[in-house]
Amino acid sequence: ELLQCLVSMEEALWRVVRACLPIMYERADDGVPNCNENMFYQILRPLIKSGPLVFEGDDGPTEVALSGPSGAMSTLLPCIDAALGIQTTSPKLREALLSFELSM
Structure with a gap:
């Protein structure tokens, strides 16, 4: 799976x-x-639109809605970067990613 x-x-x-x-x-x-x-x-x-994602956890599946026209990308791409160990060197990009994180 x-x-x-x-x-x-x-x-x-x-x-x-x-x-x-x-x-x-x-x-x-x-x-x-x-x-x-x-x-x-x-x-x-x-x-690339926003949409609900279903996360499976100990309490069963939980649906989470991602907001904004690129909500899926604003969460997906930073997660992939984190999983791959990619670090942001640009202060401007780091600020943008932080604002995405705070909106979730």
Whole structure:
């Protein structure tokens, strides 16, 4: 079961990093985003949107809702960094991660 969860997480991260992020930030030569609002909100955003997660513990499953348009990413990516032992060297990024942590 843990292996299947890790495979699912890997697939989700692949979609975000390889597919969504480059499309979301791609710009034309004049600086206009290549990703229009409809494509972002209707196609890409559902892949990274907030949503409930079910955590299993001693008292049984507990559903936790992640808030904000990127709530899933704001919690998922710092957790992966922590699990991999990645430390933040940028003070600005460290402040942003702290604000994510405080919002949870």
